[in-house]
Amino acid sequence: MATAPLVLTSGEPAGVGPEITAKAWEALHEDPAACFVLLADADYWQARNPGLPVEKIGDPAQARGCFARALPVLHRPLAVHPAPGLIDAATAPHVISAIGEAVELAFAGTVSGIVTNPIQKDALYAAGFRHQGHTDYLAHLSALHGHPVQEVMMLVADDLRAIPVTVHIPLKDVPxxxxxxxxxxxxxxxxxxxARYFGIPRPRLAFTGLNPHAGENGMMGREEIDVIIPALKQLQKEGLDVLGPLSADTAFHAEARAAYDAILCMYHDQALIPVKTLDFHGGINVSLGLPFIRTSPDHGTALGIAGRHVANPKSLIAALRLAARMAGAAA
Structure with a gap:
């Protein structure tokens, strides 16, 4: 039995979301496993992509019936149709509402996972949005549904899965x-x-150190000795397969990556730099720990090129394909 379709949120309408969505549908419309429904203003998406076949539907279950011939859209009209590259505060409630509705659909079981187009956070802040980004907002919505979670941001590129333990904070605050x-x-x-979504029942987890050379036995800092190593010992007692702390400058080459299934990094750039170096256009953001599947392209709204139809859709296509595989594994 086929799983329910995925739902793709609108993201910032003035960004490249409409363009990469159209290219993703063109790349995937012959693959039933990657069926998705867009939650957005169908008229605006079509205006941004002349010639794109669009079909307004009333229920996600209808997506499979039209996905091969047209982009299925749960039509939610925008207050205004912004010019490409020019954000308009009037669209912020629409963007926020799409995320919330996607979560409702996921909890109802009418979609098998959520894929999110990029948002422009400063535009949302002006409308009262008070979250760092998608991931913590999705965790907040999950808690409102009675599912408090510990969300984890995992970045995926090629054979690398990297998790930043601390994320969007100044480097001086990391220790x-x-x-x-x-x-x-x-x-x-x-x-x-x-284990649940990737078929790895006992994953091998590697950990970087915080300091150069993983602290070099305390010569370059004590966080490894005082914080990281005790945590790894406790995880070993719990039965997890752990490796580290590793010196970050030697943890990401091909031979090193073969020794682990995922690597937990101590701060943002330790994880993001190798991911974007391996596959700048195809990196994916996966939210683990939520009570539903969520992936997204690992890039922003690219307002500077919006409307030019030059945005690379590889990351969104990869995010949709991965979400579909995760849904299949969890079914």
Whole structure:
């Protein structure tokens, strides 16, 4: 039996979302496994993509009946149709509402997973949005549904799965934020997610150090000795297969990657730089720990090129394909 379709949110309408959505449908419309429904303003998406076949539907279940011939859209009209590259605060409630409705559809079981187009956070902040981004907002919505979660951001590129333990904070704040509990809780969520969605029953988890050369036995910092190593020892007692702490400058070459299924990094750039170096256009953001599947392209709204139809859709296509595979594994 086929799984329910995925739902793709609108994201920032003035960005490249409409263009990469059209290209993703063109690439995937002959693949039933990758069927998705767009939650957006169908008229605006079609105006941004002349010639794109669009079909307005009333229920996600109708998506499979038209996906091969047209982009299925749950039509939600925008207050205004912004010019490409020019954000308009009037569209912010629409963007926020699409995320919330996608979560409702996921909890109802009418979609098998959520894929999110990029948002422009400063535009949303002006409308009262008070979250760092998609991931923590999805966790907030999950909690409102009675499912408090520990969300984990996993970046995927080629054979690399990388998790930043601390994320969008200044580098000077990382040592204080890096606790043993943060490392252990994210490792547990990662292990469960890899088992459920990626078919890895006992994943091998590697961990970087915080300091150069993983602290070099305390000569370059004590976070490895005082925080990271005790956390890894506890995870080993719990039965997890752990490796580290590794010196970050030697943890990401091909031979090193063969030794682990995912690597937990101590701060944002430790994880993001290797992912974007391996596959800048095809990297994917996967949210683990949520009570539903969520992936997204690992790039922003690209307002500077919006409307020119030159945006690379590879990351969105990869995010849709991965979400479909995860849904199949969890079915």
């Amino acid at each position: 204080a934020a890096l606790t043993g509990e943060a490392i252990m809780s994210q490792a547990r969520v990662t292990a469960r997610g890899l």
